[in-house]
Structure formats: structure tokens, C-alpha cells
Amino acid sequence: MSVFKQGMRGLFISLWFMFLTFPIMVIKVDPIERIVRWRWENCLYIGVGTFLVYFLLQYLLHRKLQSVESNTEKDNEPRESIIHRIIANPQQRNIMVGILLAVAIIFPYFSSSYQTNVMTTALMYVVLGLGLNIVVGMAGLLDLGYVAFYAVGAYTYALLNHHFQLGFWTVLPIGGGLAAIFGIMLGFPVLRLRGDYLAIVTLGFGEIIRLVLENWGEFSKGPSGISNIARPGFFGMEFSLDSAIIYLYYLMILFVIVTIFIVNRLQDSRLGRAWIALREDEIACQAMGIDKRKTKLVAFSLGAFWAGIIGVVFAAKTTFINPASFTFLESAIILAIVVLGGMGSIVGVIFGALVLILLPEYLRALSEYRMLAFGAILVAMMVFRPQGLISNIRRTYRFDKTQSLNVK
Amino acid sequence: MDYFIELFLGGITRGAIYALIALGYTMVYGIIGLINFAHGEIYMIGAFTSFIVATVLSIYGFPLLAIVLIAGVAAVIWSSAYGYTVEKIAYKPLRHAPRLSPLISAIGMSVFLQNYVLLAQTSDFLPFPELIPEFAFMEPVAHIIGSSDIIILITTAVIMIILTVVIKFTRVGKAMRATAQDRTMAMLVGINVNRIISATFIIGSALAAIGGLLIASHVGQINFYIGFLAGIKAFTAAVLGGIGSIPGAVLGSLVLGLTESFATGYVSSDYEDVFAFSLLVLILIFKPSGLLGKAETKKV
Structure with missing residues (x-):
């Protein structure tokens, strides 16, 4: 032209x-x-x-x-980015992880408690993104009601704390477990639906949970929400406001590390491979003898479990929750994190969460356009780069002649 | 008994409006198998355009009939333009992508359009000008049915008839049905499939715009978020009737409208939206093919 x-x-x-x-x-x-x-x-x-x-x-x-x-004239080797090369090389990877960890640990000593707080929020979204990544990225089930499980976790802590004065650590597994049970309850009937119908049912479920929380005043105190939720303690110790923020920050670092570890192990496990196979082709997968329903259900409830846990942390961090925190837009943000980073890619999701949550915080002028940008990102990523910024590289076996000779 | 009739007529009116939006979903789904998540936003933009045009005209002192006509035409034109553009930007490049990609892109578009209207206009509820006057001859039955309900019912009925004629007897309608049946075959017999898909989006958006104008003047206020709820409800109606089937969408909308009307009238008005969502979840679980839809079989 x-x-x-x-x-x-x-x-x-x-x-x-x-x-x-x-x-x-x-x-x-x-x-x-x-x-x-x-x-x-x-x-x-x-x-x-x-x-x-x-x-x-x-x-x-x-x-x-x-x-x-x-x-096209050169060989057809997939071009790898710097990040992929670092991940592929164990020595460089360890150095990178070490540096990142060191920065993360000394971060609160160099920044104000406001910034630590923002960082804690970003880390929460990292875990949420990784949780949703199990469902959307690995198992290929588009879940638009993810925030419902997050709400279940948050309200579990808020209500148990309000009525029975249960502490953070007691409720943490209960919140996660309850969210997982909700995931199974929803998953049982709906998981035989095709992809796009599943997306809409989960969306409907998310809205039902929010509307019930908003309207069932005796149970959840309605739109006015629940306040004065206890912050997490440490073996009975109580913290002042500033140290509670730092404590929560380290807690989230710990959660992120544990989550990365578990998700990483899951990805290479028999279950993880079954998820990926299910995402690619359901029928072929069933023909290979994978129990479709059970595999999907596990993915769904595991994703819900993480959302529930972070819900508990959210309630403990803000000490006040109301149904307005659990709208569909929240689900859209988490989905944007997974899609931007790269579906199925752990490093990508971490990167996506940090970019999408920290950027609007530090560029105050842009924060007004935050949701506009999230919408545009979802469209642009699908059109131009469906695999995400840092795509997941499939493990492949390469035939190496020199090595194969040694095998007897 | 009066209360029952009032609820019944109210439900039919609701259903008629849902039908205008649900048709857009069902037509697009029938042709490219995509849940056009941004369709609710197109409806919202239709309502907003008619609000802006009607308010501007009424400030400049136009007569009521002219306001209604110009606002309606403007809403249809701009909504169709948005529907067309959204398809070109967000869905057309993804025609051969995996199934979930266009859905995610549609969600992105929906969030984008919502926030675009929020930033360009306002987040407050805006009072919609009264476009439909109270008719004098409606006086004896005014306690059961309002003038705006009558107007909505008549308009919807006329539009449905026009739509049926277009789809059954015109060239575009025939091409649309052919494309819905088998896209590759339609291409082989010389139908410009891309143009037909655009036409589907334009017709669906125009219907949604009329729905937007009617419901906004019926309810009396709008804001940027109305598209989300209306979209979900219309989608529920389309699925209830059997997505892809045009008479199904109308039937599903009427059933949904009546269910909501009776549920809020006799049970509780707090949970109005919960009923719609529960109905959606229940249909999808027990009869995903809907009332008039055909069960989809997948060949391997």
C-alpha cells in the first residue's frame, strides 16, 4: 500500500x-x-x-x-526472551531469585508504611492471579466469578471474628476450606458445560453471592459491611498499626513463596499435566482415561481455596469489608492479570499482577483510567499476543544424538 | 385479581424489553457462536445517546414528537456504529482463535466501554426526560397498566414483525440464515460472510438501542452501569429460549419477565436480580439447549 x-x-x-x-x-x-x-x-x-x-x-x-x-530462512527454533533464558539456566535463576528475595525482605525498611501497604496489596493479587491461573491458565476453565470465593473467605473471617472472636490463624484454613467447598458445590453441576456457558454460570454465581451478601442484612449486615475485624496476631502477640503492616507484608511474601512452590510442583505433576491435556482437547483426554469431571473439580476447588485464603488476609488487612469490594470488576482485574502475564505461566502472572496493581498506584494521574486500561489490555492481548507477555514454554523432549548413544 | 393482572402486564412489558436486547445476543450467537458480552454496553450507549440528544433538544425547545423521533434515530445510528466497530476491532481478528479468546476480548470490550462512558460523562444517575406522555384515553385502566407500557408493547410487536419479515424474506435475511447454518458453505455459494456478520451486529445493536430508549424512558433514570445487568438478564432470556433461536429469544424473554414480575410481587423485591441469576444457573445446568433450541452434538 x-x-x-x-x-x-x-x-x-x-x-x-x-x-x-x-x-x-x-x-x-x-x-x-x-x-x-x-x-x-x-x-x-x-x-x-x-x-x-x-x-x-x-x-x-x-x-x-x-x-x-x-x-523463515533461519532455523525454526522458538525465539526465547531474556527471562526465558534466565529461567532455563538454573544458576542464573537462583541468582535472580536470591536478588529478588533480598530486595523483597529489605523493602519495608526503605519505604513508608503506605508503600509497604501497596506492596502487600500487589502481593495479594499475585496469589489471587496464581490461584486463578490454575483454573483459567492450566485447566482452561474460564471462571468469571472468582471474586465470589474471595468474598467467601473474607466474610468467613469477618463473621467468625465478629461473633466468636476467632483469630486469624484459626480462620485461615477454615476460610480456604469453605471457599473450596463452595467451589466444589458450584463445580459439581456446572463443569459438564461447554467453556463459554461455564463462564456465564460462574459470573452469575459471583453476582448471586454478592447480591445475597448485600440483601441478607441479618447475616452479613448488608451494604454497610462489617468493621473492626482483628488484625493477624503472632502467637498471641498484638501489633501496633505500623508493625502490623510490616508483619502482614512478610506474611504475604511467605504466602507468595509457598504458592509459587505449590503451583510449580502442581504444574509438573500428573494432575497438572492432566489439566493441560484437558485444556487442549477434552475428548482425546477422556479417551486416554483421564477422569474429566474429577480433574476439573480439583482445579476449580484448588483455585477457590487460594481465593478463600486471600479473602481472609484481605479482611484482616483492611479490617473492614462490605459487598462493594466483591463486584464483577474485581474478577475482571484478576482475569486481566492472568491474561496479561500469560495464561499458564507462573512468572508471567507474577509480573502481570505487579504491573497492573503497582502502575496505577504510582502513576496517580493514570489511576482514573485504570479500568479503561484493563479493558483495553484484555482486548489488545487477545488480538495481538494471546500467549501473554511472558508466555509459558512447554517442556519438550529434544532428541540429542550424542547423549542417546550413552544410554544402554 | 387486579394485582395479578398488573403483575402479569408488568411482566410482559419487562419481557418485551428484554426481548429487544436478547435478540442481539441470539443472532450473533447463531451466526458466529460468540457470546457478545459487550452487547449490554451497546444497549447502554443507545440509552445514553438518546438521553443526550433528547435533553439537548428539549433544552433548545423542540416539540415532543420531534424529540422522540430524533433521539430514537440517533440512538439507533450510534449504537449500530458502535456494534459494527466493536466487531471489527475485538472479534474479527479472532475469528479462528480458540473459543475462549473472543469471549475474553468481549469482556475486555465491555469493561472498556463502561469506563469510557463513565469518564466521558458521569458516574451519577441521570434523570431521563419524559418522552412518553400519559394518554387521556388510558385513564380507566391506568391503575393496571401505564401509557409507557402500552407504547413499549406496541413498539416491540412492530419491531418483531419487521425483523421476522427481514429475516424470512429479504436477501440479507436469507444470507444470514445460510451463514448461521454453515459458514463455509455460505462462502462457497457467494455470500460475503464478513458483510453478513457486520449486518448481524448492526441489526442487533439497533434493536438494543431501541430497547435502551424505551427502558430508559420507562424507568426514568440511567447510568453507565445499566448495561451490565440488562445484558446478563437478556442473555439469560436468550439461553432460556434456546440460544441461536429467534422465536426462542422472545419466548425466553417473556418467561423471564413474568418470573421476575411475579417473584418480586409475591415473594420479595430485594432479591429481584437473584431470581434472574438463579434461573440462569438452573437452566444452564439442567437444560443448556433451552426451551426451543436444538441440542448441539459434537463430532470428533
């Missing part, structure tokens, strides 16, 4: 978007004062913005095509 033609096309597209966004972006009415504001400048921004984005996309597409062309 000639440059002129492309220019015309870009111009046409930006005109189309100017037309498209005209009523919503340009006109703003105040129905009570009966004033109309015409914001023509927005029309200009949209036009110029669309034009630039169009050319950026064309340029990227052009480069991608070129690199594909030059690559």
Missing part, C-alpha cells in the same frame, strides 16, 4: 472515530440546570489520537511481517 493510500485510510478511520465518539465525548448535558456544554477539544484529541495509533499499529505490523520474513 502506498503511503498516500495509507494516509487516506488513517484519515478515514480517525474521522469515523470522531463521528463515533461525538455524542458521548463532545456533548455534556446537565439535565437539572438545563445547560449544554460542547467539548469540541475532545473531538480533536480523538481524531489526532486515532490517527497516531493507526500509524503506530501499521508500523508495528510492518516490522513484524519483516521479521517473520527474515526468520
